[in-house]
Amino acid sequence: VTGFDVxxxxxxxxxxxxxxxxxGVAERLQDVVRREWGQGLIRSWxxxxxxxxxxxxxxxxxxxxxxxxxxxxxxxxxxxxLFKTTVAAARLRPDRRVLVVEPSTxxxxxxxxxxxxxxxxxELRWCDPADPLAAVDDDVxxxxxxxxxxxTGAMFDMAVITAEAQAxxxxxxxxxxxxxxxxxxxxxxxxxxxxxxxxxxxxxxxxGAPAFLWVAPEHQAAARQPITGWMGHxxxxxxxxxxxxxxxxxxxxxxxxxxxxxxALEAALEAFDGxxxxxxxxxSLELTDLFISLVDERLPGVFEIATPRQHDRRGSxxxxxxxxxxxxxxALIARDVIGDFREPDIARFGFAPLYNTLDxxxxxxxxxxxxxxxxxxxxxxxxxxxxxx
Amino acid sequence: VTGFDVxxxxxxxxxxxxxxxxxGVAERLQDVVRREWGQGLIRSWxxxxxxxxxxxxxxxxxxxxxxxxxxxxxxxxxxxxLFKTTVAAARLRPDRRVLVVEPSTxxxxxxxxxxxxxxxxxELRWCDPADPLAAVDDDVxxxxxxxxxxxTGAMFDMAVITAEAQAxxxxxxxxxxxxxxxxxxxxxxxxxxxxxxxxxxxxxxxxGAPAFLWVAPEHQAAARQPITGWMGHxxxxxxxxxxxxxxxxxxxxxxxxxxxxxxALEAALEAFDGxxxxxxxxxSLELTDLFISLVDERLPGVFEIATPRQHDRRGSxxxxxxxxxxxxxxALIARDVIGDFREPDIARFGFAPLYNTLDxxxxxxxxxxxxxxxxxxxxxxxxxxxxxx
Numbered sequence: 001v002t003g004f005d006v007x008x009x010x011x012x013x014x015x016x017x018x019x020x021x022x023x024g025v026a027e028r029l030q031d032v033v034r035r036e037w038g039q040g041l042i043r044s045w046x047x048x049x050x051x052x053x054x055x056x057x058x059x060x061x062x063x064x065x066x067x068x069x070x071x072x073x074x075x076x077x078x079x080x081x082l083f084k085t086t087v088a089a090a091r092l093r094p095d096r097r098v099l100v101v102e103p104s105t106x107x108x109x110x111x112x113x114x115x116x117x118x119x120x121x122x123e124l125r126w127c128d129p130a131d132p133l134a135a136v137d138d139d140v141x142x143x144x145x146x147x148x149x150x151x152t153g154a155m156f157d158m159a160v161i162t163a164e165a166q167a168x169x170x171x172x173x174x175x176x177x178x179x180x181x182x183x184x185x186x187x188x189x190x191x192x193x194x195x196x197x198x199x200x201x202x203x204x205x206x207x208g209a210p211a212f213l214w215v216a217p218e219h220q221a222a223a224r225q226p227i228t229g230w231m232g233h234x235x236x237x238x239x240x241x242x243x244x245x246x247x248x249x250x251x252x253x254x255x256x257x258x259x260x261x262x263x264a265l266e267a268a269l270e271a272f273d274g275x276x277x278x279x280x281x282x283x284s285l286e287l288t289d290l291f292i293s294l295v296d297e298r299l300p301g302v303f304e305i306a307t308p309r310q311h312d313r314r315g316s317x318x319x320x321x322x323x324x325x326x327x328x329x330x331a332l333i334a335r336d337v338i339g340d341f342r343e344p345d346i347a348r349f350g351f352a353p354l355y356n357t358l359d360x361x362x363x364x365x366x367x368x369x370x371x372x373x374x375x376x377x378x379x380x381x382x383x384x385x386x387x388x389x
Numbered sequence: 390v391t392g393f394d395v396x397x398x399x400x401x402x403x404x405x406x407x408x409x410x411x412x413g414v415a416e417r418l419q420d421v422v423r424r425e426w427g428q429g430l431i432r433s434w435x436x437x438x439x440x441x442x443x444x445x446x447x448x449x450x451x452x453x454x455x456x457x458x459x460x461x462x463x464x465x466x467x468x469x470x471l472f473k474t475t476v477a478a479a480r481l482r483p484d485r486r487v488l489v490v491e492p493s494t495x496x497x498x499x500x501x502x503x504x505x506x507x508x509x510x511x512e513l514r515w516c517d518p519a520d521p522l523a524a525v526d527d528d529v530x531x532x533x534x535x536x537x538x539x540x541t542g543a544m545f546d547m548a549v550i551t552a553e554a555q556a557x558x559x560x561x562x563x564x565x566x567x568x569x570x571x572x573x574x575x576x577x578x579x580x581x582x583x584x585x586x587x588x589x590x591x592x593x594x595x596x597g598a599p600a601f602l603w604v605a606p607e608h609q610a611a612a613r614q615p616i617t618g619w620m621g622h623x624x625x626x627x628x629x630x631x632x633x634x635x636x637x638x639x640x641x642x643x644x645x646x647x648x649x650x651x652x653a654l655e656a657a658l659e660a661f662d663g664x665x666x667x668x669x670x671x672x673s674l675e676l677t678d679l680f681i682s683l684v685d686e687r688l689p690g691v692f693e694i695a696t697p698r699q700h701d702r703r704g705s706x707x708x709x710x711x712x713x714x715x716x717x718x719x720a721l722i723a724r725d726v727i728g729d730f731r732e733p734d735i736a737r738f739g740f741a742p743l744y745n746t747l748d749x750x751x752x753x754x755x756x757x758x759x760x761x762x763x764x765x766x767x768x769x770x771x772x773x774x775x776x777x778x
Contacts, residue, residue: 010430020430033415043727102628108618108620112628114631208647239495239496241499254469258647265651320507
């Protein structure tokens with residue numbers, strides 16, 4: 001495992017919001033800026049292989065989600081990527097008029113689905129996260145769920161839900177923002193139809209790094225995304241008048257690829273070289289198991305543990321419910337333990353198995369005890385709220 | 390004027406495809422990566438003011454296009470930005486069913502407009518670039534033109550076309566990719582409705598830098614773009630179920646802002662500090678005038694000069710038509726003069742008034758003479774084509 005530049009003395013449990021800086025990224029960006037851009041200039045599209053960069057990075061993400069390298073595209077934000085896949089899904093099921101999404105998912109998923117529904121004259125239907133399939137009838141074109149919930153860390157059973165949604169004739173889309181890089185995902189194995197995911201959380205691509213999207217090979221010929229930009233054209237440099245989509249996942253590209261961000265991400269993904277996803281998951285569960293058991297032991301009854309204790313329902317974070325959760329998080333930050341707050345009452349701790357240690361967990365809970373014992377969370381300075389994912 | 394890191398001995402006339410590296414950008418990116426991301430981690434959304442970054446950079450672009458800082462958004466590619474503004478325009482004119490675009494424009498403009506037309510059940514109509522207004526009747530919702538043509542360098546009269554399109558009830562959208570930073574633009578003065586533009590050409594933001602978009606203040610309350618992601622929400626961190634757009638141009642945001650790319654762009658834009666657009670335009674015309682006069686004098690009748698000689702119809706590039714244009718460009722590159730080739734027969738030379746000099750022009754034409762005199766363009770190595778914008 002490549003190292004990470006985490007500040008000395010800091011316990012960083014927010015890698016599920018912004019991953020830490022992997023070693024090698026800063027050097028790579030310097031080289032891209034000074035040599036490839038500064039010296040190579042326009043020639044670098046060929047000489048530094050910028051034209052292939054997006055596909056190359058996609059190839060590094062593919063094994064983390066159980067798909068073939070040539071079936072992943074990346075380059076836009078998660079929101080834009082979701083827009084593309086959601087429109088494509090609706091078009092693959094033109095006889096069905098309903099898009100289903102959870103009300104408690106990360107909000108952009110609901111917002112984007114609502115936007116697509118309005119644009120295409122479809123119906124947006126909210127499902128019960130405890131039983132999303134109950135909303136899937138034969139009017140449903142797409143069930144779109146987040147694999148691991150951003151707030152609670154609860155994880156859906158991808159295989160069971162995918163199979164049942166498809167049995168009802170719907171397509172199944174998974175948002176992998178809070179799982180890729182921390183939880184093994186096998187999109188091919190479960191037979192999913194579409195997926196999107198973020199690269200600045202457990203993939204450590206840096207703030208605002210581009211998202212990825214995946215469309216199952218069997219849908220690619222028929223799938224049509226709406227943002228038909230020149231980079232998704234079969235022959236972009238022929239610069240012809242009419243749009244003819246590239247074959248395969250290439251048709252999901254739109255604009256010029258973000259070379260600086262993609263280069264940073266490519267370097268960051270080297271941290272996964274030689275890492276077994278099974279080992280990574282084992283480490284993640286050790287971290288979250290220890291955190292739960294220490295909270296149970298040292299702070300019994302103080303928090304509601306919102307994350308499932310059952311391994312196969314748990315992502316790589318632990319969420320603690322408490323009426324003063326905002327103050328708790330702020331007081332911990334003052335003690336160099338960084339987690340984050342989520343509305344309405346969640347103190348959230350992400351465990352990045354690539355770089356978090358069991359000692360991080362012990363230190364975090366020790367300081368949490370102090371915060372609670374001294375009522376540090378009640379500091380009036382924490383009365384106004386300010387949070388970032 | 391801040392300096393640029395252009396390699397010694399190179400005559401770079403392709404800043405209309407990828408701008409040169411401004412001094413200070415590499416240092417800024419190092420600081421963003423190592424200190425803001427590596428050390429600050431998630432805290433930098435507030436402490437390093439990443440949340441304001443997009444608006445701050447927008448504020449630096451605004452004076453270059455004659456608009457107020459708070460009316461510009463940036464963060465997506467040009468293609469995605471065009472998709473948003475084009476859908477918004479169509480929605481502002483729900484009683485009109487036609488979108489008009491030129492067939493010879495940069496292809497993504499036509500491709501995106503076609504994609505929007507298909508998605509919304511509208512008609513795409515191609516206009517004659519020599520008389521775009523002839524296509525604008527009372528069915529037309531939007532006339533979308535590129536201010537300076539990527540291939541020929543011909544420039545439309547924004548004021549006249551905007552006024553007449555609006556007189557016919559259409560909205561007017563300008564693609565400023567090939568003008569911003571080299572040609573003064575006054576969107577407010579001409580009363581345009583919408584605009585988009587690129588930042589990696591004359592704005593020198595780096596390969597794949599995010600595009601900007603602008604919507605006239607009087608349309609912002611009613612304008613609705615379709616990619617309703619969380620960053621365009623009135624209160625993104627409340628993480629509520631339903632989408633409520635932010636006020637003003639903020640509703641055109643979708644996903645998490647690309648912090649690395651925006652930071653590079655912010656540093657790059659310092660090159661415009663204290664630069665008068667009038668002086669910049671004067672310099673640009675000196676460069677292109679000299680190039681034309683030297684080609685006329687030294688290479689009479691060899692090329693068709695595809696760019697208008699008339700100042701008020703000329704952008705900041707000169708395009709030379711020649712049957713062997715591809716070989717001409719390649720042979721010049723072998724002589725350290727970088728221009729580019731555009732289908733079918735154009736050798737294109739961009740003059741970036743921030744860093745190109747009259748000596749660059751003289752050297753370029755001297756070497757062009759050699760390339761033609763020695764028939765270097767006929768080298769069999771140049772028989773296969775490969776071009777990048």
